[in-house]
Amino acid sequence: MSPPAALETIDITRLKGVGPRAAERLARLGLATLEDVLFHLPFRYEDRTRITPIGSLRPEQGVVIEGEVMAADVVFGKRRSLLCKVADGTGLVALRFYHFSAAQKNALEKGRRIRVYGEPRPGAAGLEFYHPEYQSGPDIPPLEKALTPVYPTTEGVSQKLLRNLAAQGLQWLQTHAPEELIPRQLLDQSGLPGLAQALTKLHHPQPDDPVDLLLDGNHPAVKRLVMEEMVAHQLGMLAKRAGQKALSAPVLSGEALTGKLLQALPFQLTGAQQRVIGEIRADLARQHPMLRLIQGDVGSGKTLVAAAAALVAIESGYQVALMAPTELLAEQHLANFRHWLAPLGIEVHWLAGSVGAKARRETLAALAEGRGALVVGTHALFQDAVVFHRLGLIIIDEQHRFGVQQRLALREKGRFGNQVPHQLTLTATPIPRTLAMSVYGDLDTSVIDEMPPGRKPIQTLALPTSRRDDVVARIRAACQEGTQAYWVCTLIEESDELQAQAAEATFETLQDALPELTVELVHGRMKAKEKAERMARFSSGEAQLLVATTVIEVGVDVPNATLMVMENAERLGLAQLHQLRGRVGRGGEQSYCLLLYQTPLSFTAKKRLAVMRDTSDGFVIAEEDLKLRGPGEWLGTRQTGDLAFRIADLVRDEALMAPAREVASALLAQYPDRVERLLRRWLRGGEHFADV
Template sequence: MPDAKPKTELQKALEKLGLRRDIDLALHLPLRYEDETRIVKLIDVRDSTPVQIEATVTHQEVTYRPRRQLIVTVDDGTDTCTLRFFSFYGSQQKALAVGNKVRVRGEVKGGFLGRTMLHPTFKAAGGDLPTALTPVYPTVAGLPQAYLRKAVLSGLARADLSDTFAPGDLEWLQHRSPQKGQKPLWTLRDALQFLHHPTPDVSIDTLMDHSHPAWQRLKAEELLAQQISQLQSRRERASLKAPQLQAEEGGTLHARLLAALPFGLTNAQQRVGEEIARDMARRIPMHRLLQGDVGAGKTVVAALAAAICMDAGWQCALMAPTEILAEQHFRKLLGWLEPLGITTAWLTGTQKAKERRAMLALIESGEAQLVVGTHAIIQDKVKFKNLALAIIDEQHRFGVAQRLALRNKLHHEDMEPHLLMMTATPIPRTLAMSYYADLDVSTLDELPPGRTPIVTKVVNDARRDEVIERIRAQISQGRQVYWVCPLIEESEALDLTNATQTHADLAEALQGATRADGQPVLIGLLHSRMHVDDKKAVMGAFTAGLMSVLVSTTVIEVGVDVPNASLMVIEHAERFGLSQLHQLRGRVGRGAAASACVLLYSTGDAPRLGEAARERLKAMAETNDGFEIARRDLEIRGPGEFLGARQSGEAMLRFADLATDTELLDWAKVEAPMLLDTYPHLAAKHVARWLGGKAEFLKA
């Protein structure tokens, strides 16, 4: 850091960006670049191009219509341009006084009133021009670019950037087609120096799409660090012990559960069940991800795995991210397992002290063979007698530290429990291969029979009345409806209709409507600020069919199963992520009735939706396939956000792109074991440089 004094606000802001070490600063790369290396004449400027000009101020005024603004006219001898500022200070007015010569940078737009720059940057004219492009870094509030540039520069000068590749192993990178006129081999130091301050003759496109050789070097380094870390994790796991949970033949809990289920298993469920059983029969801890689309039947597979564990005399824990989802699992598992003599404990953060104490005693004594709950399961006070299988549902919703805590719950002869993680957000193959190199992945790729396809319609909010008529029609046929809102309360930043207001509006609009049995329509409201008992009461009434419409925030995103619900309306659908929209849509189409999902969108004051929002809604309308949705989501959002990597506070891959850098990934997979086995000191240095304390998180 620039100073070794007590931490300033600026240094705290650097830490907020994760910039603690010199190498962190060196690897904090620009978002984009500004070209301040040349002055352009106004007469030569193309419309909508960012440029730098030097000109004399010929006019200045403050106008108040249609709003307060500072308008400055400048002339560079070839043409004039208007500078427009909606927020400004006296010092800026002084710097832009008539007669002053200024150097101005911004995007020039043509128009009816001539050329204009909106909020350009400016300084007094004169002085040498820089010889490299000016970097613009990702930042946070209170951290100006000028300070960040100095900090990065000093970190870059001090960081140890010596080679950590095996001697001679840079040859492979050297043979990758270098671009014309550029040196074929970049050291890490060369690559970073160049990317922080590229020369003006570089193709900006190769910098922005990360195809430049300097970027190739960085991506190779990053992928190698990730592969070494995951290989270490896999090897460590192979040296760990776990209880051997053998599925016995006939008369067992597993066999009795199978016989008691009111439906047959799909081929996919049978195949995945066998994969899990084989893993649990080994002495090495299972580390398996079970992925399947919404409604593919993951809970049944988890229950059968739990049965094998309990058959062998050990405890099993199932952890879900929300109380509603945990309770959904609890009721389902209770219905299947209680008649078979299994004692199940229920554990959440909102339990009364007396009930909680009773549950903790059941768990510690081992009397409770199955424990279902939220993150309350991983608290220190929860002591298992002999936990052998931990099941985590919607694993990407948990922070990595929480997943690690659950794995540390077995204090028995240096063993750790088998781990089964479940997700209804399918993960594209390339992503699974890289991020989950330390995980075995099982896929439920078929839905149980009898599911009705869901029709998805994208509808402008201006047609809300038509949607309400559709709701009225569904209710009159005895069906139920979800209406999902994105926020709980009014937000100044996003002026969205809150759930309470929507509930009131719908109650008014559906006044006098009746159900198929002639009863008046009840409309429920569910949001995360409600007391847990109130939530349960509302959810219970909707599940029982007493309530026709449920207005809700996204607390119903996963796990809610009401077969009679046939219509899902998602308000402000443009605000939701793609996988979240797909999860919400999966709450309908669970019974025999024809089901629909309406994506209500609003452009607000904008003339049209943003590009990413348009792509999301288009993908939803075009496919119901969770794997296709996942592939498109990855394209739109990128891997770090897709996997919930933010839960650990860090994006896992910052530079490499798994969709396009497959060649580099293949190289890193071959290189990692060689480096780890032959040059362990280089491998350790490489991982420390790139991952710091994050290596532990990649193991969860």
């Protein structure tokens, strides 16, 4: 007798009620097999197991009532509606239908028995049910014995169909137990239930089950699936790392150029910078590609660490490419690298969208012939026309702003057979620990957790817009004392044009209010050359006040600027507020950040502004930001493919991350034959982990 078929091999069309059209619609939900159906979990439950007396109804609580129709009349107000009154001896309630037929009205005859499910809300006739579900007549079926699940759905797929499929799936479970891909001994210490038990509980909870624990993810049945999903993600990370280890990379060494750079600096490196440079040098000296993420708060000196790494590659006879997400940030790197490397006789090339045809041809030729040892640029670096002679190191700033394929395209330009370049990633956006373990788990991480000596914490104040005149006076006083200031304009709309209009209006207002100051304006709609000229005037001190959109979030370094005003600060996330604030406090003087906000503030906005006032620690801010915004939004749309969690929540389930990592390592070592099936169950085969 052959063993029962595995659930992942049973096509969804074998279930009753699924024809070709339904299968096509269900595919939009990712449901193609019976296993997919069982892992498509409810996001809430309705209690249809008990009848609530009408006299006990509370607004906006889903309930079942049963009673007798007292009347059903068409009433005319702002809109024509059918109003049906139902009584049960404890009270009277109304059902209101704005869309109805004559047959429906006639069926709701006086004296007819009716059972209703819905949420009563205050209305013209007291508490009313608006378009509720109902059954009427002599043959009303018995009450449900279990809670009714409500599933995520899509157009053309009803809750009735999804509930029917889940019920069939639970029937199959009785004879086709799901494969326990995580061995029991690896789960025993956690005290979590088996997979079949967990799935049954989630699809078919009983009335006395703690629904609040099911919904907030703290029930053991939820934790069992969360653990397995996290293990699958960790296996994906380990597979990525193993794939990288299978590649080779050039062995890079050399200390002379780095030594000359450090000797020429007018300051000493911090201990953290020295430690991270040591970690990078050790990576570059190995035959396997370095994949290292450098985390460092704004102003901690990441760029200098990257320059030291670049010099090791150049001294070894290889080329270096540094890629940044915006021209403004890339130009800042270009200026720094030219300042540091020109005295060493190293030319730094520039490649971005604004580069003219002649300069572009010269740079492309220098890179292809090997004369160009180092190039700084934007997305232009991974275009087809760019060919490297011997690319040995890639430096990517703010990696999360690039898509996976964009990063791969640049790496492939340095591939020679099985050999690929080393990769160093920089971020001034401190990554919460849970996110780092789940999204960047394939990277080695270094943290520059020490600021250069002499830097003072930025003092942050939150003020309502009614204090705007006081803020303008504060800017006048600061600039008259010889320092400089930023005024940042924000809009809810993600439109360069609208942001530019808002910035231009603010620019004109501040010019009128501060005629004694030279005010410059920078926004995303400007041509690169004009933007650079205006930034240069501000950097040199010719202008005292810079009005800008959030285009200055990264890449602007003016040590003399000690005051920043952020208008409508309540519209920005914590990470962006922290990045912007980091534009001041880059010199030795005390700096200030004023957060102007519109009232009334939402709870989340109040929380954000309080965090900004209370701390300047980027890692604390990142953790709070993750709690407030969630991982998907924190990473941005480009990274959603890297974080396709279906059940797990990185904030809620943080405590399971480390155990999941241990289980994944044990599974890979002891049960390698189960890894692919686990990846297929949770990650659709793990295709986005294949090669990053």
